[in-house]
Amino acid sequence: MSPGFAPEALAARWGRERWPPGPPIAHEFRGRYADRWVRFHSLPGSKRYPETEAEYAIVLDRYNSVLDELFAGVDVFVVTADWSTTPTGPAAYPSYPPYPTREALHPEGVRWWTEANQEAPDPDPDFHTHTHLYADRRPWERGCADALLRAVADEELGDVFFTDTELRRIHHPYDGGADVILSTPAERDRLRGQHTDWLSSHASGL
DSSP states (O other), rough: OOOSOOHHHHHHHHHOOOEEEEOOOGHHHHHTTTGGGGEEEESSGGOSSOOOOOHHHHHHHHHHHHHHHTTTEEEEEEEOOOOOOTTOOOOSOOOOSSSSOHHHHHOOOEEEEEEETOOOOOGGGGGEEEEEEEEEEOOOOOOTTTTHHHHHHTSSSSEEEEEETTTTOOEEETTTTEEEESSHHHHHHHHHTTTTSSSSSTTTTT
């Protein structure tokens, strides 16, 4: 199956378009793009993990509502990650039953980026890690990534993110909420104002 994009071209575009520069590692976005960042929590009272189907419905509705506001009517890149101890893999941290693998949750994903951990505390390269990113391009439709989002909510999958093809907006869901990067601080403020009930009560926004 074609991924709908050239992996090398996506990597090159990321290097050109994202500012300030840095690798597409989702958990780093909040710090790098702090002036355009907002965090939304997934459940009332900032509860982290859903326990009932009713709570899963709230989590998915919040994820999808923001994703709709960011990407309605456009194509998105859906990005997932795994990790290995060598530049070429295989994944050193596979999922175990009953949890699905990254490949099962994102079979369309094509590897487009590998980032070496250059700050590993252990000098032995056998203990260094490499983050591998996989992407596919698809038209955004509400519900089209619910299996991925539910796995994220259950902490079965990490460093997932969605971005438009111009790389102007990013949605990084995590277990407990989502970090959203907008194109300008003003756009961030407008989106934050639309979902004030989903914000953290802490001044830091976390």
